[in-house]
Amino acid sequence: MAVGQTSFPEMTTVAGISLGTTNAGIKQTERDDILILEMAAGGTAAAVFTQNAFCAAPVHVAKAHLIQNPRWLLINSGNANAGTGQQGMDDALASCSDVAQLVKGEPTQVLPFSTGVIGEHLPMEKMTSAFPAALANLKESNWKQAAQAIMTTDTFPKGASKMIELDGEKITITGISKGAGMIQPNMATMLCFMATDAKISQDLLQQCLSQAAELSFNRITVDGDTSTNDACVLMASACSKAAEITADSENYAIFSAAITEVCKQLAEAIVRDGEGATKLIRIHVEQALSDAEAVMVGKTIAHSPLVKTAFFASDPNWGRILAAVGRAGVENMDLNKVELYLGDVCIVEKGGRAASYTEEAGQAVMDKNEIMVTVKLGRGEKAQEILTCDFSYDYVKINAEYRT
Amino acid sequence: MAVGQTSFPEMTTVAGISLGTTNAGIKQTERDDILILEMAAGGTAAAVFTQNAFCAAPVHVAKAHLIQNPRWLLINSGNANAGTGQQGMDDALASCSDVAQLVKGEPTQVLPFSTGVIGEHLPMEKMTSAFPAALANLKESNWKQAAQAIMTTDTFPKGASKMIELDGEKITITGISKGAGMIQPNMATMLCFMATDAKISQDLLQQCLSQAAELSFNRITVDGDTSTNDACVLMASACSKAAEITADSENYAIFSAAITEVCKQLAEAIVRDGEGATKLIRIHVEQALSDAEAVMVGKTIAHSPLVKTAFFASDPNWGRILAAVGRAGVENMDLNKVELYLGDVCIVEKGGRAASYTEEAGQAVMDKNEIMVTVKLGRGEKAQEILTCDFSYDYVKINAEYRT
16 A cells, blocks of 8 residues: 555665574564664764653663664564563563674663564563574675564565765665654654764764754654654764764765755655555645744644545545644634645635635645645745655554454 | 434423524535524523634634624534635625524624535525524424534434522523534534523623533544534523522532533533544543643543554554553653553553453453543542544545545
8 A cells, every 4th residue: 555666775785784684483474573783893873762751661771772882783573562561671681682692792782672562572582592593694785684674564665775975985874664653753663774884973973863863754644653662773884985974064964964865765665655555745834933833734734634534535625734724733823824735736825715726626636646735824934844644444454453 | 333322312492592493405415404593682692612723704703793692593514614715704794694684683693603514605595595494493492403403424413401400490401512523622523502591691601611611522532633613602591580690609510510511411422423433432541740731641542543443443452552641741751650441450550561461351341332541640639531432444434535
């Protein structure tokens, strides 16, 4: 049911980064469900995590280990290790120790990540006995296998890769993501693992990633639910020949823009794979007083089940979009200045239906599977884009039957 | 698809209040779609309205006319007269004038209400020519016909009636409501018209209604969408023999409690008729620091599509409830103090699955069609209840096909 371009792209390998997957039988399918990513010594790592107060045990552990200069990421799919109390914490820590022992590193150099069903304990024996196989498979070229191993309800593996040049030296940025439901503004049931061979300090890498995530993963929504396990990690191996990227430099600006672009591609792939999605919807909110106001209006539209079901039905029921704008919480909105467009078609102006609007013109836009909605608030000069998808029978089906 | 008790109750007539309905052909069905309610001279009226900034033309007019001592309510179903710009305002005002002329009253004594599709102009000719028939039908006993005439996607007419005694004199409170989708906390695509024969000042009646609406209609949600047209009106005809109800009196407390109870019954009926609903879910949030905090947590759970689809599937996927609590925005929540119950079954304690919990026990609760969820936050002593329903295939079907 994914929308549009879903083929896995060409992925450039990243010097100093290798990946290994295996099937531990957590998901009870043929698919690999364990991924270990190894970074050569000397690199740096940055991460952003879910803002859900009930964050899962591995999130707690990964946050604590992040400042210890980690070199390994351990990811399992099929079980989120969330809502698992003290034993969940013990399990997450034990899995780090197990990997550390095998690679002769410190447990604190391993960041654990889990995705899948909430409330069940990790099958520790299955996992532990699978780690050697994953490590034996470590290869620089395993990005597609890695993208497949972290999938849960995803219908296609998600990757993005980009090369830039800094002072004539090549830098690669390559990443994978997963997520299809529980996708919400402030990080989602999404995991994203990116790597680059750039040399950059941990602080600056973190700044770069936080900004990129804000403009990408925090601008998408499938169902308004925030997961307990979301995480986005960026590893920088320092293996390229380019000089270290420093703050406020032109090189930082180029690098930062490239990271944001890769994040945006990986985020868009998640929306394209939104559970039950049949349409990709880009909501542009323009002429807002602030970025926050634009985001607030965009997300209110994007979260409305009435708007989303109308898109599923290809019904230009613009009244529902207008109603969502109206309840978004913008103070002192002058309704007569609000304009609404479906694609290039002006639908609403001066508080009512545009004189030029015809149902046929609106219908022609709605019949497409990628739709742009533009809301002009007539209040200021700020603009933001929110990506979402429609709400279909299959969303209900997928989520009603997830555990059966 | 409505849940549980949906039969129309015995309705006690209210002295001084009569109702007339007719079919103006707005909905293109056999069903009546015009209701006129007339109150005898000498009464008072109070109302609360949608908080959506894009409120519909009739809402603007009704708000303005409310302070003019109205005696007539004019309601049409099938067309919301929302997003209709200046012509919508003109139409709403013209319909008041038309009724006023027929009843020899002032246009400002008529409050107009519309519900139905957004963005289309009222069929004024059809409406105007139907008013005489509605007025010719005015009867005290027409409450059920009235409840039917204001239905849109509702599957059953909704009414509630209660009698109290003040100083030995009987007071009747009788009301009807409509609404099934676009039902959200701060008033919804819901209309509610109540009447009483009590004698009470406009100010005090308004205070009473505002409080009752807060504890009833503002505690229910079907899909998180706030309509452009919501309104709840209470007419007090002053026709009973009871003395005037005054502020801070014991009689006011009795009257106010009765109004709240009728509002709660009418609100619950709306949730039972939630679009596609198969289950009624009562979410109790206890041990909160404040009422606002309790409402915030309850609504976050009630709005989660993941929680709602799990209820539809009768799946005790309590991790989704916990995830919703976690993202509700409560500051400094101590997860180890949070407890979660399905019915009487304790599911979560100390941040993880309760030791005593079994999937069978959870399943037994989920298999019922009325389910109580209790969340104890372990922070304070405030408690609030939010009512909602599940999210089914039929919700998508109803809203995807609404205009086709």
